[in-house]
Amino acid sequence: MAEGYDMHIKLLMLGDTGVGKTCLLVRYAYDSFSPTFITTIGIDFKIKHVDIEGVRVKLQIWDTAGQERFRTITVSYFRGAHGVILVYDVTDRETFENIRHWLTQIKEYADAQVNVILVGNKCDMKAELRQVSRAEGQALADEYNLQFFETSAKLNTCVDDTFEAIALETKRRLAEEQLGASAGELGGDDVIDPGQHRKRTGGKCC
Helix, strand or coil: CCCCCCEEEEEEEECCCCCCHHHHHHHHHHCCCCCCCCCCCCCEEEEEEEEECCEEEEEEEEECCCHHHHCCCCHHHHCCCCEEEEEEECCCHHHHHCHHHHHHHHHHHCCCCCEEEEEEECCCCCHHHCCCCHHHHHHHHHHCCCEEEEEECCCCECHHHHHHHHHHHHHHHHHHHHHHHHHHHCCCCCCCCCCCCCCCCCCCCC
8 A cells, every 4th residue: 555545546638639628637636727828748747635435545637738739649648547537628519529539549548447537628608609519418428438527627617526526436446456356366256347337327517
């Protein structure tokens, strides 16, 4: 057991440039918001310690920091990732249509059991600016069996709920895998299959 926490979870922020990934991460990590960020090419991450069902969890949340503008992410970014927060902008339809591209990237480079959550950001914008309906976002999430949230980093709408949902889902999967591995080492017959993806529940739309 590492000092100060019982479990380490690596989460990735993924999606087109400009959808608000950094804003969401900064809102969650520091409870602050800035409408402008200077985008740099590289990788950045934030650390947050949380308690999930009595387990002390260290969340290491990685941000692409501009790499996504090239529509490809280095393989090293995906290495060791336990969960992905996949973000689009509800006022930019192209970012929504590109979600399938990012899902392909996840399938190609990430661990087969990685948890994914779908997020439609900027739900605070005026209705006439919205290009993707809540129903469309939910339908896509249902197609891929993902939890779905609409968020606003600016107003802090459903931001904590989103990160808590992916953290909880990922923590439970990792705990099952650890239990299954322990049972296997002991020669037990009833080993939990971590590959069983459950129907996602508890998603919210704002």
